[in-house]
Amino acid sequence: MGAAKQIKLEMKGISIEFPGVKALNQVDFNTMTGTSQALIGANGAGKSTLMKVLSGAYGHYTGEIYIDNEPVSIRNPKDAKDLGIQIVYQEVDTALVPYLTVGENIMLDYTVNDMSSKQIVSWGHIHKRSKDILDKMNVKVSSRKLVSELTLAEKQMVLIARAISKTCRFLIFDEPTAPLSHSETEELFRIVRALKQENVGVIFISHRLPELFEICDDITVMRDGEFVLKESIRDITQNQVVEYMLGRKLGDQFPKIDIRKGETVFETRNFGDGEKIHDIHIHVKKGEVIGIAGLVGAGKTELCKALFGMVKANTGDVILHGKKLRLRSPNEAVKQGIALVPEERRKEGILVSESVTANITAVNLKKFSILNTFLSFKKEKEAAREIIRNLGIKTPSENTRVQNLSGGNQQKVAIGKWLITDAEVYIFDEPTKGVDVGAKKDIFELIFQLAKRGKCIIYASCELSEMMGITDRMYVLYDGMIAKELQTSKTNEEEILFYSTGGK
Template identity: 60%
Template sequence: MKGTSTMIEMRNISIDFPGVAALKNVNFHVEKGTIHALIGANGAGKSTLMKVLSGAYGHYRGEIYFHGEQAAIRSPKDAKQFGVQMVYQEVDTALIPHLTVGENIMLEQMIHGMGRKQLIHWKQLHKQAADVLANLNVAISTHKRVDELTLAEKQMVLIARAISDQCSCLILDEPTAPLSQTETEELFRLIRLLKKKEVAIIFISHRLPELFAICEEIAVMRNGELVMKEKTALTSPDDVIEQMLGKTLDEQYPSRQPSTGETILEVKNLSDDHMVKNLNIEVRKGEIIGIAGLVGAGKTEICQALFGASLQTSGAIFIRGQKVNIASPTDAVRHGMVLVPEERRKEGMIISESVATNLTVSAMSRFSKLFSFIDFKKEKRAAEDMIQRLGIVTPSAEAKVANLSGGNQQKVVIGKWLLGEADIYIFDEPTKGVDIGAKREIFGLITELAKQGKGVIYASSELADIVGMTDRVYVVYDGEAVKEVPTSSTSEAEILYYSTGGK
């Protein structure tokens, strides 16, 4: 054992999936009342290790101990008996959209109550849920349906559910990805509160500044192995990145010499039925423009309005100087405009299908023979070429995309549009939840599109990426583009000023 304060010890944990040894004899321990960082490149094994601990994967080899006693954890129910709760990155897969906030928070208690054929006391249920939210300092009505919430609100509901039951170890998988700075600070306040109560926190994130701000220990995984475990105060971000990648990281943002051409997209006074107000932007060939703003400012709504995924109430869109009617995503694709969405699992891929199917689904006409028969050999070659071109880590083209890491899923979502004939690419938070190495690769793909003369819209709340990647920036506040600035003459501080309502 590592000492009397060791709560959890995982010994020689190994697990295999078809064609992949995901974990290789990993030894990992967790101290009570300590905030641990767990980091690694996409596919390194960090989420897999935590799914073993939380009971999602029961076919592992090795042993798990709680307070020195061996524990048989082969299911989520087993893990919860030891107080292990995991909040996953993809919030919509863990919540029931047509139920209320209160019902989602108290879901475990509802199920157990119904299992004993007991009546549900709705008033008491909502009061208990409201008390949990009050402890989080989160102002969400427990009677509101989950499908009416923002991403940030859904994340807080999941965290509230996790701590509503007895929780001795809370695992957070990219918890701050959908949160604003204020919401992140609230989450950190909660984490520190749980630490005082001797709850162990395992924090999975790719945002190194956050890890160094709140975590006491940092563990790094690479290729299914634990390669580093150190006190945060005794290491540095550069050391961590080098351990993650097995090499030093080159310059994060690709160098480029912008060469812009004619205007390819012009938007005049566009409004939707929800949030977008009088949007005026233009994009030139070979140009990367930024849509910058805080979480909830309206960036995603702008991307959806441009792509025809929301009801347009006024305004006009011109492509190559011609006014076009984009009333649906089909219209947008027909006019050469594509969207890589923020919620990739929900909106950007067919999660139950193969990598090959997801890569080729938007360009099936390229593989059709006479009478609409599909040339499957040609389709497979195209998919395999794209896998190699993008460096997608997968056992084969036939592997299910659901089994890939977040960064590789994002490459698949981007890759499906590269096989088409698009001229305008909209990226909504394209590096959300991907590691620093995969970010560099995605930045390279976007830069290459601009070099080919494509028009690129890059929407992000990561202001450093906005400054590092774009030529011009439109700053969004409350659904409006309130400021336009050349990137070369602005800064993160100025963008943040206008993002928070500055005049």
């Protein structure tokens, strides 16, 4: 039996506009089944928008799409799915139904579409089929577990399982590895290689260049809503890709600023929530950046949330300037001078349907009120414009809804809102997830400027290169406990990984 015939997908002259924004301008894109292609560009380059056109999320585009040299019309998600085009979105919580089980989420299209004309749903079939898919993916999650009980990484795997539950010709991944651990990423890559063997075309949107160079055959680069180039991975270097993305040379990623450290300002003793984190002892000096390192599931996010009063701590103390704090809610944390930029920005970090101005001023409305009664919209807009200018947020205006910004610019808004509160302690949980190299550099620069002003910075990430580049010291978490405290200048990525995986 011969190899399956390869099918070509072409997008020609694709343009699309949103209020005040021309997101795509005459973009060409092509790929084949049985191959994997990287689609890359800085935040706001238009790559996610292009794939939303292809997957039917945006139907008001101009231009043409061809499959196997035949013109096709894709104006809604059903059109795309009927043509065998599936997408796995980056923001998992907006794509899953939390009060349904894993199996029901995986087989959602089956229950909504295929069962619409029938009166009885075969739950046994749904759970058996979803279990078969999870087993094929080597994912150890019960199909009867509620999605609301899953970790971020498990939710991502459920989305991937849903995408491959139906036969598809082209599968789009939007930042699929962002919430995954190293072993889960390897498992995903195994699935991708198997899909290619089955003649599925895989399109990868990601900012993690080493991964793209490992898994992809070709790479397409976009910039400012336009096509820049398509090249074979074999014929281009990672540095060249970055230069094409940004339209300039990148330079050093991490700013070199010598910051004098002051006395210990913030510390925890015996701190824990009784479930995910235990016996946490950390301290942060004035002007110091400390890292919370660890793999996915180590407890980094739980620690960040507990320090911000989002999760109730039942043991130990949090101390600021020698005074014990009672952090029973985020509101109390903010009043005490603690700020958090959370990992799941769309769910917890921003108000997606509100304007940039509303987001930036939301945590400190008192500052913009007149006689503590009326809001001064003029003051709000001035403050928003200053943050937009200082952080380089790409937005048509301060009135633009945050949902219309790219992922990296949404992250800048999530960070920017805290800059006008003048907090004492800034907690960053995976702040560069889904952010391009140019925006990452902006975020690192911002963090160093905060440290220079004497702020305490807690930086939680599983990106080892970032830990090495931005922190003064770090605490390595394993299984919810501190496995080791390390001086950044005296360690390396291998040692961090050793303690992250339970090494003694």
